Amino acid sequence: MDFSSGVFAFFINDFLYPESKIGDFKLCYDSISDDFISKNNPELRYSKDVVVEEPHFLIFKETIVQDEDGEFVSEVEPYKMQLS
Numbered sequence: 723m724d725f726s727s728g729v730f731a732f733f734i735n736d737f738l739y740p741e742s743k744i745g746d747f748k749l750c751y752d753s754i755s756d757d758f759i760s761k762n763n764p765e766l767r768y769s770k771d772v773v774v775e776e777p778h779f780l781i782f783k784e785t786i787v788q789d790e791d792g793e794f795v796s797e798v799e800p801y802k803m804q805l806s
Contacts, residue, residue: 723759725750728784729801731758731773749773756806774803 733747749758749768758773760766773779783801786794 723752723764724754725752725761727751727753728786729781729803730784731779731781734778734780749779751803770803771805774805 729751731749731751733749736747747760749760749766751757751770752759752767755767756770757767758770758779768779773781781801781803782798785797785799787797789795
């Protein structure tokens with residue numbers, strides 16, 4: 723698995739209905755399999771096309787940058803992916 727792209731998705735229903743959450747729905751994009759995979763449960767995966775097309779997922783990209791004090795910080799912003 724290769725999660726180095728920094729692209730990940732959240733399943734929106736986890737935020738709308740936290741009492742019925744069935745798992746950690748932060749899914750990281752694996753550039754090798756072209757799937758979004760839960761790091762906590764690698765069997766939980768969705769194809770990139772499902773995540774991109776389905777309105778119940780929000781896609782972001784995390785970038786690690788060095789700030790003016792020399793500290794490494796995470797910047798997260800919405801990300802637009804293309805279908806396969």
